[in-house]
Amino acid sequence: MPDAAAAWTADLDLLTGAARLAGARALDFFRKGPEVWWKNEGRSPVSAADFAANDILKKELLSARPNYGWLSEETDDDAARLDCETVFVIDPIDGTRAFIAGKDIWCVSAAVVHRGRPVAGVLFAPSLDELFTAAAEGPALKNGRPVSASEPDAGRPIRIAAAEDMAHGLEPNMAGGVQRISHVPSLAYRLAMVADGRIDATLVKRNSHDWDLAAADLILSRAGGGLVTLDGAPLSYNRPTVSHETLCAAGSARLSGLVEAARHLSGH
The missing domain is CATH 3.40.190.80 (D-Maltodextrin-Binding Protein; domain 2)
Structure with a gap:
C-alpha cells in the first residue's frame, strides 16, 4: 500500500470521529434503564445502547471504507471478512455490564486490522471524557497527550x-x-x-x-x-x-x- 503510514493515520481520524458519535449515542441511554437482552446462553448482556452505537459505527466506517471487512461483537459474523486484508474490529460498548449498572468505566473500542495486526485504534470512554488513540508508527495518546507504560521499580510490588x-x-x-x-x-x-x-x-x-x-x-x-x-x-x-x-x-x-x-x- 503506498504511504501506508498516511493511510493508517487517515483511518485513525475516521475511527475517532465514528467512536465519538457512537459514544455520544450510547450516553443517550446511560443511567436511563435501557432495554437489555442476554446472549451466549444467558452469560453476556447486550443493551439497546450497544446496538445503537454499533449501527452508527457500521454506517460511518463502512460508508467511508466499503472495501474493508467487518467484525463486531454486535453483528452476526460474516466469513467474507477472512478474504479482506483490512478489517474493522469493533466493540460498540466494551464493559456492557458496567454500562448497565451505571458505572463510568466502559468505552467504545474501534480498530483497523491489516494482515492480522492492528494499525489504527481508538478507545473512547465518554462518561470519563477520555480518548485513547494510536496508529502504526505513531505515538499512543490520551486526550492528545503522549502516554507510556511504566518501567520496573525494585522499590515496590x-x-x-x-x-x-x-x-x-x-x-x-x-x-x-x-x-x-x-x-x-x-x-x-x-x-x-x-x-x-x-x-x-x-x-x-x-x-x-x-x-x-x-x-x-x-x-x-x-x-x-x-x-x-x-x-x-x-x-x-x-x-x-x-x-x-x-x-x-x-x-x-x-x-x-x-x-x-x-x-x-x-x-x-
Missing part, C-alpha cells in the same frame, strides 16, 4: 489487575511481590490503564475476543508495552476463531518476566 486466583498464582514467582488492583469492568480500558502507567500489568483470562483487544493492543504497543500469549507471541487478529487463550500485558521491560511468572496459569 508490581501493580496488576487480574482475577484473584490468577494474582495469587502469580505472586510466588514475582520477586518484588504483587499488588492486586480492584476489578476493572472493561477489558479494553484495563489495557489502556497499562498503556498510561496507572497500573503495571494485567492478566487476561482465556476467551477474550478480537473486539475486546485489537484497539487496546495497538495503543499499548505504541505506549512501549505489549500484549502477548503465554508463549510470548503477539496476537493475530481476523482469524476464523476470534477468541484467545490466557494473555499477559505490561510495559516491554517487564513483559518477558511476567510471561515467565504466569506461564503455569495457562487455561485460566
